[in-house]
Amino acid sequence: MSTSETGWRRVWRAVRIPGAVLIVLVVVAVLASLGDEQFPEGHMDPGSVDPQGGRALVQTMQEDRDVHVVRSADGAEQALDAAGDNSVLAVFLDHRLEPGEVRSLAELESDTLLVQPTLQTLEEFAPGVDMSGRTESDETLDGGCALPAVASAGPADVAGELYEAAPGQAVTECYAAASGSAVVQVEHGSGTTTVVGTDHFMTNTELADEGNAALAMNLMDAEDVVWLRPDVHVPEDSATLTELLPRSLLWSAVPLVGALLLLALWRGRRLGALVPESLPVVVRAAETTEGRAGLYHSRKARDRAAAALRTGFLDRVQGKLGLRPDDPRETVVSALATRLGEDPVRVRALLYPDRPDPYAGDDEALNRLAEELDERARRLR
Amino acid sequence: MVVTGRSVVLALLAVGAVLVSGQISPQVTALSSAVVVALLVLDVLLAASPRAMRLMREGDTSVRLGEAATLSLVLHNPTRRTLRGRVRDAWPPSAHVEPRSTPVRVTGGERRRTGVRLTPSRRGDVRAAGVTVRAIGPLGLAGRQRTLAAPWTVRVLPPFHSRRHLPGKLSRLRELEGQHTAMVRGQGSEFDSLRDYVRGDDVRSIDWRATARNDGVVVRTWRPERDRRILVVLDTGRTSAGRVGDTPRLDHSMDAALLLAALAGRAGDRVDFLAYDRRVRAQVRSGGKGSQIEQLVTAMAPLEAALVESDPAGMAGTVMAQGRTRKLVVLLTDLDAAALEENLLPRLPALTSRHLLMVASVRAPEVDAMTRERGTPEALYRAASAERTLAERRRVTAELRRMGAEVVDADPDHIAPALADAYINLKAQGRL
Numbered sequence: 001m002s003t004s005e006t007g008w009r010r011v012w013r014a015v016r017i018p019g020a021v022l023i024v025l026v027v028v029a030v031l032a033s034l035g036d037e038q039f040p041e042g043h044m045d046p047g048s049v050d051p052q053g054g055r056a057l058v059q060t061m062q063e064d065r066d067v068h069v070v071r072s073a074d075g076a077e078q079a080l081d082a083a084g085d086n087s088v089l090a091v092f093l094d095h096r097l098e099p100g101e102v103r104s105l106a107e108l109e110s111d112t113l114l115v116q117p118t119l120q121t122l123e124e125f126a127p128g129v130d131m132s133g134r135t136e137s138d139e140t141l142d143g144g145c146a147l148p149a150v151a152s153a154g155p156a157d158v159a160g161e162l163y164e165a166a167p168g169q170a171v172t173e174c175y176a177a178a179s180g181s182a183v184v185q186v187e188h189g190s191g192t193t194t195v196v197g198t199d200h201f202m203t204n205t206e207l208a209d210e211g212n213a214a215l216a217m218n219l220m221d222a223e224d225v226v227w228l229r230p231d232v233h234v235p236e237d238s239a240t241l242t243e244l245l246p247r248s249l250l251w252s253a254v255p256l257v258g259a260l261l262l263l264a265l266w267r268g269r270r271l272g273a274l275v276p277e278s279l280p281v282v283v284r285a286a287e288t289t290e291g292r293a294g295l296y297h298s299r300k301a302r303d304r305a306a307a308a309l310r311t312g313f314l315d316r317v318q319g320k321l322g323l324r325p326d327d328p329r330e331t332v333v334s335a336l337a338t339r340l341g342e343d344p345v346r347v348r349a350l351l352y353p354d355r356p357d358p359y360a361g362d363d364e365a366l367n368r369l370a371e372e373l374d375e376r377a378r379r380l381r
Numbered sequence: 382m383v384v385t386g387r388s389v390v391l392a393l394l395a396v397g398a399v400l401v402s403g404q405i406s407p408q409v410t411a412l413s414s415a416v417v418v419a420l421l422v423l424d425v426l427l428a429a430s431p432r433a434m435r436l437m438r439e440g441d442t443s444v445r446l447g448e449a450a451t452l453s454l455v456l457h458n459p460t461r462r463t464l465r466g467r468v469r470d471a472w473p474p475s476a477h478v479e480p481r482s483t484p485v486r487v488t489g490g491e492r493r494r495t496g497v498r499l500t501p502s503r504r505g506d507v508r509a510a511g512v513t514v515r516a517i518g519p520l521g522l523a524g525r526q527r528t529l530a531a532p533w534t535v536r537v538l539p540p541f542h543s544r545r546h547l548p549g550k551l552s553r554l555r556e557l558e559g560q561h562t563a564m565v566r567g568q569g570s571e572f573d574s575l576r577d578y579v580r581g582d583d584v585r586s587i588d589w590r591a592t593a594r595n596d597g598v599v600v601r602t603w604r605p606e607r608d609r610r611i612l613v614v615l616d617t618g619r620t621s622a623g624r625v626g627d628t629p630r631l632d633h634s635m636d637a638a639l640l641l642a643a644l645a646g647r648a649g650d651r652v653d654f655l656a657y658d659r660r661v662r663a664q665v666r667s668g669g670k671g672s673q674i675e676q677l678v679t680a681m682a683p684l685e686a687a688l689v690e691s692d693p694a695g696m697a698g699t700v701m702a703q704g705r706t707r708k709l710v711v712l713l714t715d716l717d718a719a720a721l722e723e724n725l726l727p728r729l730p731a732l733t734s735r736h737l738l739m740v741a742s743v744r745a746p747e748v749d750a751m752t753r754e755r756g757t758p759e760a761l762y763r764a765a766s767a768e769r770t771l772a773e774r775r776r777v778t779a780e781l782r783r784m785g786a787e788v789v790d791a792d793p794d795h796i797a798p799a800l801a802d803a804y805i806n807l808k809a810q811g812r813l
Contacts, residue, residue: 251406252399259392266384272513272528277473285623286747293766297759305765312768363758
């Protein structure tokens with residue numbers, strides 16, 4: 001049927017441009033995402049390529065040792081169990097660990113590197129060592145101690161939190177500053193615990209400066225490095241939003257949907273179908289005349305316009321002068337000139353001009369012609 | 382299936398019941414939903430069947446454009462249940478039906494009369510689209526509806542605005558027949574009767590032969606010819622579709638044709654009617670004497686201008702085929718130079734040799750107004766274009782007159798009286 005066909009065509013016409021735009025957007029997005037590797041983000045994340053990330057260090061270390069990245073305390077314990085004796089546990093962002101997890105990690109008594117630990121963690125891993133102050137973070141400190149890792153690395157950007165051991169404790173303090181040392185190593189059971197007051201020197205941006213890289217590599221000098229960067233702890237038994245809402249509220253959605261459907265049906269149901277009616281053609285009778293006016297205007301047909309204006313004028317005055325339509329030009333000119341008291345040459349120039357018509361030169365001249373004809377028509381009235 | 386606002390309220394009550402139910406909400410939800418659904422289904426089943434209703438129509442079958450038609454609809458409920466609800470009598474939008482729907486209540490076995498008023502805004506046949514009956518159940522929650530066929534057609538007739546000119550033209554006609562006052566001798570060439578001379582009569586009209594046979598002086602009276610034939614030909618081609626003012630040229634032509642027909646009917650002439658574009662669209666043949674306005678109006682009502690080029694040659698052929706008797710052929714068309722010169726003018730001599738042709742055309746006042754536009758170059762070009770149109774019209778008019786046809790060219794307000802005057806003048810001159 002023709003109506004349904006035009007209906008479909010209209011739908012198609014309405015939909016095709018938005019549809020095409022959508023398809024182009026999807027294609028562009030897919031092309032743009034091709035070959036784009038997603039890197040994790042975050043401070044000292046082993047995979048992160050951000051300035052604050054740790055990917056450079058991890059990649060460098062993986063050339064000569066195994067780096068096991070773990071995200072939880074349990075994972076760290078399993079990784080340490082699996083690794084050999086020559087292993088080191090590096091703990092970042094330890095504030096994300098629970099006290100119990102810190103304690104069980106400390107009880108493993110493996111070689112441990114604590115990076116900017118909390119006081120609690122410090123207490124578990126290195127009892128007797130305490131935080132004593134801070135230095136500005138862009139200072140470069142000299143090693144100045146017997147620790148082989150530090151001695152071979154030289155000066156490094158380790159300025160940050162500073163530590164101090166209780167008097168009489170066996171401790172190696174390196175990178176001394178005004179109120180303490182930036183790197184502290186103590187015995188902890190069968191292993192050692194090394195405490196670093198900052199992770200600044202291990203980030204992607206700083207790793208290449210001074211002895212930063214050497215210091216970081218030396219501090220984690222083992223066959224297996226367990227890199228513990230815990231994820232944010234999610235409590236397991238927290239309630240979701242739906243669990244917090246009263247059950248009756250949730251159940252009331254069922255009759256509510258029904259009520260809305262009934263409302264739509266009530267307001268939307270017509271009392272009988274729409275009645276179609278064929279509409280009449282609307283054409284103004286003067287339309288062809290207006291069309292021709294537009295044509296004259298667009299083509300600047302001043303010669304034709306001038307001729308039409310003159311014909312109209314002559315037709316109006318002929319009756320008043322007692323002339324017939326087929327009278328010769330000379331008769332018309334002389335009759336008009338006599339009646340108007342004008343020079344016949346002027347009247348002739350106005351009505352029957354020489355070629356080219358001086359009144360068809362531009363719109364201004366055409367306007368002058370119309371005014372002169374109007375003025376004479378008024379005088380003849 | 383229809384629902385009411387009451388069913389929405391019921392469903393909202395169910396929502397409230399579930400909200401306050403606390404721990405037993407699943408059970409309450411199931412129960413309340415079941416109750417709502419059961420009540421709705423029950424109400425639908427208990428509603429009177431709209432399909433069983435019987436409809437009967439009465440009322441106007443024709444109305445003049447601009448006036449209102451009253452129709453009544455009798456709703457018979459043959460079932461045993463009571464019909465509650467609404468009834469909508471659907472008509473096309475241009476019929477402007479009032480009221481759009483009516484609330485009804487018909488107990489079983491009874492009838493109920495409702496009515497609508499149509500005020501059509503377009504000429505032609507208006508057909509009823511059907512009657513929609515919505516029956517709501519006894520609970521007022523839901524029901525059924527059905528659209529039933531109830532065919533009816535109202536013919537919307539041409540308005541015949543020019544009726545107001547009729548008394549004036551009739552008095553001119555009576556003057557012509559000598560009936561107006563005794564002082565005026567009837568014009569025309571047809572012998573009417575002999576009567577006694579009264580002072581003031583023209584002495585030239587004294588019939589000396591009759592005077593000799595009588596006691597007193599007897600004069601002859603004359604009257605215009607009667608029983609002449611007039612054929613009104615309406616051009617329904619594309620040029621008639623153009624709107625002059627707000628109305629198509631066709632409607633103005635119809636108005637003029639109706640005044641002419643009314644006048645001719647009173648003058649004792651017989652009027653035939655023909656609507657033509659490329660074929661005969663409508664035709665009325667005069668049966669006898671008297672007014673044929675009703676027949677004409679009914680024939681004209683459904684006519685619409687067709688978007689085709691008229692075929693004046695075919696039209697002339699149809700006119701010629703209507704008989705050899707001399708008649709006045711009134712052609713209502715547009716003086717469109719291109720169409721007339723190409724097709725009609727070559728056939729004109731054949732037509733005018735046997736009949737008297739009168740061409741009547743509605744001129745657009747818009748074009749006349751355009752010739753006076755001045756000021757901007759665009760206005761000048763419009764004025765020039767309008768002058769060109771008028772010049773072409775004058776040329777066609779002159780050409781038609783040269784070939785012996787009468788031409789009536791007037792704006793919409795004056796076309797009907799102008800055509801009537803032209804007819805009266807022809808009658809006065811005895812040229813019919």
